Amino acid sequence: MGQCMPKCLKPSISLESIITVVEDRATQTIVSSIISPRTLSFTRPWQVRIVQNFELLWLDSNIDELDPDFKYSLAQLRRIVNSIHTFTNPDSCVNFLNEIKNEKAFLLISGRFCQSVIPVIHDAAQLDSIYIFCENKSKYEQWALDWTKIKGVFTQIETICDALKQDTQQCNYDSVSISVTSKNVDRLEPSFMYTQLLKEILLDMEYDDTAKTELVEFCREQFHDNPHELQIIDEFQRDYHVHTPIWWYTCECFTYQLLNRALRIQDVEIIIKMGFFLRDVHRHLKELHSEIDPSIFITVYRGKSMPIADFDEIKNRKDGLLAFNTFLSTSLNEEVSLQFAKKSLKKAGTIGVLFQITVDPSVPSTPFAPIRAVSAIPSEDEILFSMHTVFR
Known part of the structure; x- marks a missing residue:
């Protein structure tokens, strides 16, 4: 051709x-x-599947699904990533990440957990990008420079979404x-x-x-x-x-x-x-x-x-x-x-x-x-x- x-x-x-x-x-x-007939039979039990090339993991001990701020943030993130998994326990988050095979993972992590969790998972092939979400940006900015997958330290969900959108577009492209x-x-x-x-x-x-x-x-x-x-x-x-x-x-x-x-x-x-x-x-x-x-x-x-x-x-x-x-x-x-x-x-x-x-x-x-x-x-x-x- x-x-x-x-x-x-x-x-x-x-x-x-x-x-x-x-x-x-x-x-x-x-x-x-x-x-x-087996291939064309779609009568299997209803099941939500991964429909994008990526998933988002959100690790924060303060996640409260009833909190209005959390609901707003989740809605903004879901405009970009359909499959979002929330965790309050670091071990559960790491174990989930290790099970991902066919997709890329994006991690939104609180300042509280970033310095203990990121060194453990940073080199995982399936992990594409990391976003630190905290109130004190200056506390983690210098440390974050040592980790190439960290895309920034953020205090607002809107700026996270801007970065996430660009990175997921690149993920689709690649x-x-x-x-x-x-x-x-x-x-x-x-x-x-x-x-x-x-x-x-x-x-x-x-x-x-x-x-x-x-x-x-x-x-x-x-x-x-x-x-x-x-x-x-x-x-x-x-x-x-x-x-x-x-x-x-x-x-x-x-x-x-x-x-x-x-x-x-x-x-x-x-x-x-x-x-x-x-x-x-x-x-x-x-x-x-x-x-x-x-x-x-x-x-x-x-x-x-x-x-x-x-x-x-x-x-x-x-x-x-x-x-x-x-x-x-x-x-x-x-x-x-x-x-x-x-x-x-x-x-x-x-x-x-x-x-x-x-x-x-x-x-x-x-x-x-x-x-x-x-x-x-x-x-x-x-x-x-x-x-x-x-x-x-």
């Missing part, structure tokens, strides 16, 4: 040739495992996963073939209004304590066709967060629930892609932080296929993308990577298009690729 650098990667094979390999091997077996697989299409990894076939099945399925209703009901359950997000869910049900699918995807709300997390961890149940939306975004990109001049190559950029081990894997398999497993947001502005990569420089064990991607629009493959005219954030010079874009 194009060239993707940190190191020059040559144009990829077309998506069609990958799917052909899948179908020649074990189509029926894989299809039955993706679309089975959470886009990358698969590296063999350059030989006869030796593709099963998980790689699985996701390609799942994509093709969902894009070919027909959906009616029931699909949207079921998704809305599911989302209301997951965001039942989040009035801000519930309002957006109501708008989504009522006015879905007022906006474009890409507008809904770029809107900073449940649509983007739920879909990208599901694609990242391959949560097949949620991917299927969002199948109609995934298909609509893909088709909208195809329409916009048809308007691009096929004779002009396009160069875009993507800045990202990643674990050093993951970057080493890409370098060691530089002749293989490189797949971004979700919808891929890129920019025509190299400097903007570089700033995203630079934000990782203070994170231990990670490296900032700037991907330079040169694309030939005439190659029939995964659609991409500039989306400024249809985006919920039109100020960004964004080029959006459909899910599971593959490069060499």
